[in-house]
Amino acid sequence: MLDIPSRVRVHVETLLPAQNDMGVCDAFEQYAPVGKPDAMNAPHPSKVAGIDSTVPSPAHTVAPAPAGPDSPHVPPPHPPGALLQDRLAGWVSDLTTLHELTERLARTDTLDGALREALRAGAALVGARRGLVVLEPADGQGPDSTTGLGLARSDLGHIETVPRSSLSYGRILDGLPGCDGAVAQPDLFAEDGLHPRHREVAARLGYAASYALPLSTEALGRLGAAVWLYDEPAEPSERQEHLIGLYTRYAAEHLARLLDVERSRACLATISEELLPSRLPRIAGVQLAARRRTGPRGGGDWYDALPLPDAALGLAVGSVTGSGPSAVAAMGRLRASLRAYAVMEGEDPVAVLSDLELLLRLTEPARSATALFAYCEPTLRRMTLAGAGHCPPLLIGERRTEFVETTVSAPLGMLSCWEAPSVEVATEPGETVLLYTDGLLHRTGDSADRAFARLHAAAAAAPRAVREDPDAVAEHVLRTVLPDGLADQDSEEDVVLLAARFE
Structure with a gap:
């Protein structure tokens, strides 16, 4: 679970090389003396507060305005560190969102409820309206299920008529080469090799793009896959991909715990019935x-x-x-x-x-x-x-x-x-x-x-x-x-x- 303090204090200086390996959720407070403004304006800023600087800046980040003697009406340049502060505000906003979403997921106590919550949160993070998650543990012990968001049971039935090899989540579940991570289909109807049945179902249900992620843990391996559907050709931005990746890693661990509970209940119920x-x-x-x-x-x-x-x-x-x-x-x-x-x-x-x-x-x-x-x-x-x-x-x-x-x-x-x-x-x-x-x-x-x-x-x-x-x-x-x-x-x-x- 993400633990975000109410106040985030960041002091910028040349960070140690070891700090460059910190992940998004590893540190929210850095205690260091303020100084070295040149480091703030370095062309390749280091990680700040445990956030990878290679992740694109939030959309609301303000770019530095051009300045020159022939531009009297151009606002003065931002003071040193303003760009970094703006980026930090965006990172804190993203982390706060992740914190709220993971808190809501942690409050679910049933496997079905957790699957539905993970779908809703993922749709908000990638900017989609519909989706489905297929639970299909790799160990073959079940339970297998398909849960939809914004899709009726008949819609799920239509999707299941498409060959698995043509579906993004199907390729993940079948372990096809190159499908061990995210599988994006930003424009389904522009793909030359799209299966005719997939094209027909997508047109019938009204979606034009998809983005799929595997759900897996180190202990249990693959649990299933989640896919979100876009009404128009689209794909998540790099920042959205980064956030949904963080969320699904936590969601997979939570689903694995509930899966163990569900299996124990089913085993006990079977013994009781027998x-x-x-x-x-x-x-x-x-x-x-x-x-x-x-x-x-x-x-x-x-x-x-x-x-x-x-x-x-x-x-x-x-x-x-x-x-x-x-x-x-x-x-x-x-x-x-x-x-x-x-x-x-x-x-x-x-x-x-x-x-x-x-x-x-x-x-x-x-x-x-x-x-x-x-x-x-x-x-x-x-x-x-x-x-x-x-x-x-x-x-x-x-x-x-x-x-x-x-x-x-x-x-x-x-x-x-x-x-x-x-x-x-x-x-x-x-x-x-x-x-x-x-x-x-x-x-x-x-x-x-x-x-x-x-x-x-x-x-x-x-x-x-x-x-x-x-x-x-x-x-x-x-x-x-x-x-x-x-x-x-x-x-x-x-x-x-x-x-x-x-x-």
């Missing part, structure tokens, strides 16, 4: 559906549905305390253990949860969990369930929408010995039993009473057509209880819904 049922079983007399939302660090909420002997069905939901990889691993162990106990003694939910509590207390004494297990007999439309510190199920039917009254009990692992009586529930044809975790309530931000009331109201307001499909019921409840995108936003609270509709 620990849950890949598909729900098909049992005569009952239809099943499930929804799950996981936080960015991964969590311990889970669900399960497994066939049992005598055409029975076991349904379970639960939540392990904590988040992250350890909670995901504990969730997997707990779910696997519950499946084993359910097969052996599923007709007695209290026994299943008692065995699970004993296992948890002996193997993981520092962890607690909530769980609910239901033994279902679809042909009789009957359920026997027991809960350990878990939210009561919601019964949704044509003539009633009510919570099932379960016994209040402590979570697993909280007491020296857990046991609570089971509850038997008889359902009518077409009624749905909704099991869920408390993350659904916590994400609302309301108190417990208000959250339960919101859940009940959402289920009661479900249209008749929705009630006939458990998948539609789960989706309706999720979107109604968590409106305005709350269901899809990152949150520390996991959400699980398991709906069973009896025929």
